[in-house]
Amino acid sequence: MYSIADRQELTKRDMISLTIEAPLIARKIVPGQFVVVRVNETGERVPLTVAYRDAATGTITIIFQVVGKSTALLASLGVGDAIKDLCGPLGAPGHFEKVGTVVGIGGGSGIAVLHHLLSGHKEAGNRLIGIIGAREKDLLILEDEMRALCDELVVTTDDGSSGEHGLVTDALKALVERQERIDQVLAVGPLVMMRAVTEMTRIYGLPTEVSLNPIMVDGTGMCGGCRCTVGGETRFACVDGPHFDAFKVDFDELIQRNQMYGRDERISLLTSIKVR
Amino acid sequence: MAEPDNAELLALEHEGDLASFCPHCHAPLNMYDAGTRRVWVGLAVRVNGAACGLLLDPRLDASERRCSDGWNDGDLAEDVICPHCEASLLEADGRCERCEAPVFGLEVSVHTRVVPLALCTRAGCPWHGISTRTRAKILAESPRQKKPEQDAMLRVRNFSEVSYGYDGEQAVAEAGRCLQCKKPTCVDGCPVGVDIPGFVSLIAGSEFAAAAQRIRLRNALPAICGRVCPQDQQCEKLCLLGKKGEPLAVGALERFAADFERETDQVRLPRRATKTGLRVAVVGSGPAGLTLAADLGVQGHSVTIFEALHKAGGVLVYGIPEFRLPKSIVEAETGNLRRLGVKFELNSIVGKLYGLQELFDLGFDAVYIATGAGLPGFMGLPGENLCNVVSANEYLTRVNLMKAYLFPEYDTPAPKGRRVAVVGGGNVAMDCARTALRMGAREATIVYRRTRDEMPARDEEIQHAEQEGVRFHYLTGPVGYVGDEQHWVRQLQGVRMKMGEPDESGRRRPIPIVGSNFLLDVDLVIVAVGAGPNKVLFEGAEGLERNARGYIRTFTESGRTSVPKVWAGGDIVTGAATVILAMGAARQAADDMHAYLSDGQTAWL
Numbered sequence: 001m002y003s004i005a006d007r008q009e010l011t012k013r014d015m016i017s018l019t020i021e022a023p024l025i026a027r028k029i030v031p032g033q034f035v036v037v038r039v040n041e042t043g044e045r046v047p048l049t050v051a052y053r054d055a056a057t058g059t060i061t062i063i064f065q066v067v068g069k070s071t072a073l074l075a076s077l078g079v080g081d082a083i084k085d086l087c088g089p090l091g092a093p094g095h096f097e098k099v100g101t102v103v104g105i106g107g108g109s110g111i112a113v114l115h116h117l118l119s120g121h122k123e124a125g126n127r128l129i130g131i132i133g134a135r136e137k138d139l140l141i142l143e144d145e146m147r148a149l150c151d152e153l154v155v156t157t158d159d160g161s162s163g164e165h166g167l168v169t170d171a172l173k174a175l176v177e178r179q180e181r182i183d184q185v186l187a188v189g190p191l192v193m194m195r196a197v198t199e200m201t202r203i204y205g206l207p208t209e210v211s212l213n214p215i216m217v218d219g220t221g222m223c224g225g226c227r228c229t230v231g232g233e234t235r236f237a238c239v240d241g242p243h244f245d246a247f248k249v250d251f252d253e254l255i256q257r258n259q260m261y262g263r264d265e266r267i268s269l270l271t272s273i274k275v276r
Numbered sequence: 277m278a279e280p281d282n283a284e285l286l287a288l289e290h291e292g293d294l295a296s297f298c299p300h301c302h303a304p305l306n307m308y309d310a311g312t313r314r315v316w317v318g319l320a321v322r323v324n325g326a327a328c329g330l331l332l333d334p335r336l337d338a339s340e341r342r343c344s345d346g347w348n349d350g351d352l353a354e355d356v357i358c359p360h361c362e363a364s365l366l367e368a369d370g371r372c373e374r375c376e377a378p379v380f381g382l383e384v385s386v387h388t389r390v391v392p393l394a395l396c397t398r399a400g401c402p403w404h405g406i407s408t409r410t411r412a413k414i415l416a417e418s419p420r421q422k423k424p425e426q427d428a429m430l431r432v433r434n435f436s437e438v439s440y441g442y443d444g445e446q447a448v449a450e451a452g453r454c455l456q457c458k459k460p461t462c463v464d465g466c467p468v469g470v471d472i473p474g475f476v477s478l479i480a481g482s483e484f485a486a487a488a489q490r491i492r493l494r495n496a497l498p499a500i501c502g503r504v505c506p507q508d509q510q511c512e513k514l515c516l517l518g519k520k521g522e523p524l525a526v527g528a529l530e531r532f533a534a535d536f537e538r539e540t541d542q543v544r545l546p547r548r549a550t551k552t553g554l555r556v557a558v559v560g561s562g563p564a565g566l567t568l569a570a571d572l573g574v575q576g577h578s579v580t581i582f583e584a585l586h587k588a589g590g591v592l593v594y595g596i597p598e599f600r601l602p603k604s605i606v607e608a609e610t611g612n613l614r615r616l617g618v619k620f621e622l623n624s625i626v627g628k629l630y631g632l633q634e635l636f637d638l639g640f641d642a643v644y645i646a647t648g649a650g651l652p653g654f655m656g657l658p659g660e661n662l663c664n665v666v667s668a669n670e671y672l673t674r675v676n677l678m679k680a681y682l683f684p685e686y687d688t689p690a691p692k693g694r695r696v697a698v699v700g701g702g703n704v705a706m707d708c709a710r711t712a713l714r715m716g717a718r719e720a721t722i723v724y725r726r727t728r729d730e731m732p733a734r735d736e737e738i739q740h741a742e743q744e745g746v747r748f749h750y751l752t753g754p755v756g757y758v759g760d761e762q763h764w765v766r767q768l769q770g771v772r773m774k775m776g777e778p779d780e781s782g783r784r785r786p787i788p789i790v791g792s793n794f795l796l797d798v799d800l801v802i803v804a805v806g807a808g809p810n811k812v813l814f815e816g817a818e819g820l821e822r823n824a825r826g827y828i829r830t831f832t833e834s835g836r837t838s839v840p841k842v843w844a845g846g847d848i849v850t851g852a853a854t855v856i857l858a859m860g861a862a863r864q865a866a867d868d869m870h871a872y873l874s875d876g877q878t879a880w881l
Contacts, residue, residue, distance in 0.1 A: 024629055038586055044687040045586075045678070070687055085586040087623040217678065217688070220584050220625060221810050222594075223670035224652040229661055234654060239812055253661055256763035260663045264689030271684040 001082040013138040014066035023058030031120035032094030036219040038085035051112035063112035069268045096124040100183035107189025114188040133168040137161035195251040208246035297383040301361035320357040356380040420522035421450040428743035432713045447532040451480035462511040467860025488537035496570035502531025505856045508735045549576035557640040559626045562590025564646035564846030564858035571866035573616035584625040594677040631816025649847035651808040659757030662765040668804035693800025694718045700804035701731040708802040709746045725753040725786040768796040834868030840880040
């Protein structure tokens with residue numbers, strides 16, 4: 001059992017941060033890796049990317065948006081409650097080297113992952129430009145933390161309720177147009193956002209890395225549910241990824257695959273509401 | 277020559293099912309005894325120089341002595357004589373397999389057929405010393421006890437166990453069919469060398485708990501092996517009874533003994549040796565890991581099993597379905613291991629949470645790697661990444677480990693289909709097809725590129741699948757999958773095959789027939805074409821040599837690897853095989869590890 005040491009609601013709109021006591025994982029995990037969480041006996045195995053870790057206190061922090069039954073269940077836990085199973089660190093560790101300027105683009109709960117990844121790039125001595133976006137102000141997270149970490153930060157919202165009015169791709173375009181030197185782009189967020197970023201960086205020829213979030217069961221390379229086509233080959237996001245060269249990823253296939261259990265997710269959510 | 281006590285005996289010709297005749301004068305030997313109101317076979321016998329009468333039950337399962345005081349228990353008859361022609365019935369070179377007593381011959385008619393028999397006169401010999409050949413003939417004609425099963429039409433709608441197993445009466449009857457061979461070939465067929473005649477004769481004597489303990493001496497997981505071992509390819513294949521008729525149901529008897537022991541709460545684990553203070557880390561809690569942990573635990577070592585998933589049992593919990601192996605049984609067996617002092621570290625991935633060398637830093641004296649073949653195999657066909665094309669591993673893991681059959685009570689869903697195609701012909705393919713039917717599929721079709729004879733699945737599983745209405749497309753293979761505009765699979769593109777020349781593995785290679793392509797309407801495809809080694813373990817395992825296929829290379833029979841004090845066994849060495857072979861490898865490794873650790877050896881390879 002893994003106890004919850006801290007719980008924060010980051011925004012009014014169900015963005016939750018949970019800090020969990022897991023000393024062994026905290027000792028090992030590096031930015032970009034994820035854990036699989038199973039809240040209780042009947043729960044799903046949910047893969048969640050770790051946003052922070054603190055090896056000294058032996059905790060890891062996960063940030064997620066409540067979108068379905070499992071995340072709602074996770075959000076219902078308070079300080080002192082415990083998670084039944086926590087497995088990690090999973091996924092290939094991110095690799096960080098000094099390349100110059102790294103542009104990190106994050107959307108939604110992906111901002112949390114981006115923050116962790118960028119901190120790795122910061123340690124490697126890179127200059128950081130952050131672009132974070134959300135549909136509206138109430139879905140925007142970690143703005144202050146990102147501002148502290150990055151040398152420059154652009155905030156966008158779809159409805160203009162915070163920062164610039166527009167999409168993250170607009171902000172990226174602006175960066176390119178002002179002749180900013182960009183050595184590496186990092187995109188973490190919803191698949192459609194990552195696809196849009198990739199389409200743009202492909203035109204500008206900017207090396208881009210994305211962090212994929214396919215459906216997983218075990219997260220250890222055993223089921224193949226997370227397979228995606230990268231460079232014409234089938235790869236397992238859980239062990240080969242989740243970070244891939246964006247230009248090689250078949251986003252359309254992945255977007256379709258991620259809807260495979262949409263109907264079941266709705267059933268699951270509806271029955272759980274009925275039960276309560 | 278002395279006559280049997282004729283005052284009470286009347287000669288009869290044909291009475292009852294069996295009639296016996298003298299092989300020399302062909303006189304009928306069956307007699308009616310008014311005293312016992314039974315039909316006996318009457319013979320004259322010489323014991324210790326005195327003449328006596330011997331009465332045998334026509335079915336040869338009881339005997340009665342009619343004689344004076346001269347015949348003591350254990351005395352062998354010197355001669356057996358036909359009471360009519362007084363010829364000796366002894367066979368010159370015949371000897372009872374069990375008691376070495378001389379053998380004599382009778383003609384016995386079973387119904388109308390004439391079957392020659394040979395009998396020995398040893399009183400108290402359970403089979404009266406009938407020679408092996410003849411005994412085999414009689415027993416082979418006695419039908420194998422059928423395991424009661426759930427009706428096929430009912431069971432395809434539930435996940436309860438298909439087979440109920442023997443009750444006590446059936447088990448005793450089946451155990452009575454065992455020939456008790458002096459050189460039991462069945463044991464040679466068992467990878468862990470269970471004393472099969474030993475436990476079977478205990479069952480025949482109704483000592484069920486003792487039988488289970490006899491199995492436990494060699495096999496730490498009897499209830500599991502009784503259910504999932506491919507007995508038809510191992511012990512039962514070598515059973516002498518099988519040469520003439522049906523082999524002894526070793527698996528069903530093993531299961532019966534283990535179930536009896538567990539259900540009556542008589543599980544008595546082997547006594548633990550005094551603690552050695554040595555610590556062994558086992559990576560993976562599948563059949564090999566559990567067996568090794570049990571063996572070393574008994575020998576007094578302190579064993580810790582590291583398991584990546586949230587439940588112990590490996591393939592026993594994620595792969596084999598509930599209707600074939602109830603998970604409560606796996607839990608009971610892992611519980612027994614806990615009682616032996618074995619520790620389980622769940623959710624702990626070696627290669628991620630700990631490196632291999634780190635385990636030694638943590639104070640372990642030896643490591644056993646038994647991570648199995650957990651990487652799902654795909655064929656690299658066009659359309660394989662369509663929605664609702666899943667690996668057998670994913671499908672079975674969702675349904676078994678995550679209990680998707682109880683969705684939405686349990687949160688994990690499983691892909692659903694009305695027309696399901698399963699690619700492959702192994703046990704896993706059968707499990708998938710049968711699971712799909714239970715999950716509500718209208719039809720489930722096995723697409724297999726060879727014929728039924730080549731299918732590697734257990735006979736029982738194939739039969740069960742056939743009974744449940746699984747369709748079989750033999751000599752067909754997929755070449756691709758067609759999806760709709762939403763990217764969901766709609767059709768399987770297949771091609772027919774013919775059998776070609778045998779390849780290196782000795783199996784005939786299927787060759788696609790040009791122009792025989794066809795389409796099969798499907799809305800769920802489960803790919804069950806074998807599995808590979810999961811490479812997660814090898815992160816942080818420098819120096820661990822692997823072979824070309826990615827499995828761990830071992831240098832001794834017992835599974836020593838290129839890294840000192842690291843053994844490996846099971847599917848991670850051999851590639852995907854069976855539960856019992858993994859257990860056999862673990863047994864060898866356990867013996868070697870124990871010897872290595874307790875002798876303080878230093879030489880490795």
